[in-house]
Amino acid sequence: MAIPRYWRNTQHYYNLIGSKCKKCGRVYFPQRSVCADDDSAELEEHPLSREGKILTFTVLRTSLSDPSKENTDVIVSEMPLVLAIIELEKGVNVTAPIIECEPEDIKIGSKVEAVFRKIMEKGEKGILGYSYKFRLMR
Amino acid sequence: MTNNIKAGIVSYGCYIPRYRIKTEEIAKIQGQDAEAVKKSLVLQEKSVPGIDEDTITISVEAARNCLRKTNLDPGRIDAIYIGSESHPYAVKPTGTVVAKAINADPRLTVADFEFACKAGTAAVQAGLAMVKADMAEYSLCGGSDTAQAAPGDPLEYTAAAGGALFLLGKNNVIAEIKHTCSYTTDTPDFWRRKHQKYPSHGGLFTGEPAYFKHIVSSTKLLLKETGMKVSDFNYAVFHQPNGKFYLRAAKLLGFSEEQYKDGLLCPLIGNTYSGASLIGLCNVLDKAKPGDKILLTSYGSGAGSDSFYLEVADAIEELRKGCKVPDVKHYLENKKYVTYSEMVKLGRELHG
Numbered sequence: 001m002a003i004p005r006y007w008r009n010t011q012h013y014y015n016l017i018g019s020k021c022k023k024c025g026r027v028y029f030p031q032r033s034v035c036a037d038d039d040s041a042e043l044e045e046h047p048l049s050r051e052g053k054i055l056t057f058t059v060l061r062t063s064l065s066d067p068s069k070e071n072t073d074v075i076v077s078e079m080p081l082v083l084a085i086i087e088l089e090k091g092v093n094v095t096a097p098i099i100e101c102e103p104e105d106i107k108i109g110s111k112v113e114a115v116f117r118k119i120m121e122k123g124e125k126g127i128l129g130y131s132y133k134f135r136l137m138r
Numbered sequence: 139m140t141n142n143i144k145a146g147i148v149s150y151g152c153y154i155p156r157y158r159i160k161t162e163e164i165a166k167i168q169g170q171d172a173e174a175v176k177k178s179l180v181l182q183e184k185s186v187p188g189i190d191e192d193t194i195t196i197s198v199e200a201a202r203n204c205l206r207k208t209n210l211d212p213g214r215i216d217a218i219y220i221g222s223e224s225h226p227y228a229v230k231p232t233g234t235v236v237a238k239a240i241n242a243d244p245r246l247t248v249a250d251f252e253f254a255c256k257a258g259t260a261a262v263q264a265g266l267a268m269v270k271a272d273m274a275e276y277s278l279c280g281g282s283d284t285a286q287a288a289p290g291d292p293l294e295y296t297a298a299a300g301g302a303l304f305l306l307g308k309n310n311v312i313a314e315i316k317h318t319c320s321y322t323t324d325t326p327d328f329w330r331r332k333h334q335k336y337p338s339h340g341g342l343f344t345g346e347p348a349y350f351k352h353i354v355s356s357t358k359l360l361l362k363e364t365g366m367k368v369s370d371f372n373y374a375v376f377h378q379p380n381g382k383f384y385l386r387a388a389k390l391l392g393f394s395e396e397q398y399k400d401g402l403l404c405p406l407i408g409n410t411y412s413g414a415s416l417i418g419l420c421n422v423l424d425k426a427k428p429g430d431k432i433l434l435t436s437y438g439s440g441a442g443s444d445s446f447y448l449e450v451a452d453a454i455e456e457l458r459k460g461c462k463v464p465d466v467k468h469y470l471e472n473k474k475y476v477t478y479s480e481m482v483k484l485g486r487e488l489h490g
């Protein structure tokens with residue numbers, strides 16, 4: 001991921017802040033500057049809930065990371081990686097890893113909460129990327 | 139070294155990673171007698187950071203825990219100072235990411251601090267000074283670390299991860315910082331040269347002329363400058379490179395078990411370096427009553443100690459009311475043990 005693209009998204013990566021159309025109330029995450037429903041440009045920042053529930057998930061057992069660090073972006077993640085679609089509020093879903101759990105602990109409908117973790121290293125010399133991941137609520 | 143302007147801790151938060159490794163597991167790899175190591179270090183287990191955790195993520199989690207206890211607008215924080223010896227970047231401050239992740243207003247000052255294991259208390263002193271000088275309405279400061287140890291080094295038993303941050307200000311203070319002082323010398327007990335992955339240390343030289351001399355001298359200086367006696371304090375917290383050093387320092391200074399026991403977490407989480415004495419303070423604040431007096435002395439190799447005299451205020455009851463933010467006990471109880479090989483896998487960064 002190019003640095004400007006990562007940097008432009010830090011507000012949504014770090015703080016789960018989306019945007020809400022003032023005209024129709026539709027919430028966008030990641031943020032949008034124009035509403036897709038009514039073309040309104042009147043959108044305001046909208047902080048999402050940091051808690052949500054799992055709608056569906058998959059378990060990845062093949063490493064996404066690159067131990068040889070030959071690629072520019074190294075995805076920093078536990079393995080196996082549980083990737084889930086999480087509903088944060090009605091109509092607003094995010095795709096994110098569920099960490100600190102065994103895949104068999106996860107069920108559709110499980111409650112999760114957002115945590116702040118490292119997601120990426122741009123090789124040995126590049127920037128570090130941080131974002132939300134989720135863990136089961138205890 | 140302090141003026142009469144009243145200021146102190148408005149809120150506090152800590153974070154300890156979930157993974158733990160038992161001393162037995164490391165002793166097996168190092169070929170040592172686990173019972174002997176446990177006894178000599180007064181240590182059962184230590185915390186291990188996840189593969190995606192570092193000083194930045196630990197600081198953010200601690201900062202969020204700290205702010206969730208208050209309803210303070212993060213825009214009112216004018217300074218963020220974070221101490222660590224494991225800042226993920228050599229150049230680009232940890233505090234810049236923390237500021238963004240708590241939605242602070244860019245109209246603030248940020249700097250990272252370094253002074254081995256006392257970088258966190260050095261940051262607290264600087265943040266307190268900013269508040270007392272009216273250069274900051276609130277400051278957010280403290281320390282976090284993911285400590286590194288070379289495989290096979292005795293430090294491998296204790297080098298751990300965790301952090302604690304404090305919101306300092308003049309209003310709604312839950313613990314006033316009544317006094318602080320420091321004691322600093324040029325003592326080469328533990329160091330890491332530029333571009334080296336792991337620290338080096340002077341073995342036994344880290345004890346008498348280093349840890350004990352500075353902890354004792356700084357604490358005695360604080361007692362002298364405040365006119366307080368050891369018996370005046372309800373709690374005492376010291377830096378804890380291992381459990382044994384902590385207990386010996388506490389006893390050398392004449393503190394009783396009742397005073398020092400709640401500040402000692404090293405036997406359960408290891409040495410969290412810049413976080414160590416500050417997480418101990420969080421555990422004390424989780425339990426303290428209004429009017430309680432707390433003494434804290436940190437230690438950083440190189441070498442120096444910072445001492446603090448705090449007095450708990452009535453506002454602590456208000457802060458605790460209905461508080462759902464994880465306390466130290468929560469982090470001590472929520473743990474998962476890993477094996478040595480799992481630790482190496484999680485620590486991809488630390489072990490190359």
Ligand SMILES: [Zn+2]
Pocket residue numbers: 021022023024025026035036037038039040
């Ligand atoms: Zn709309």
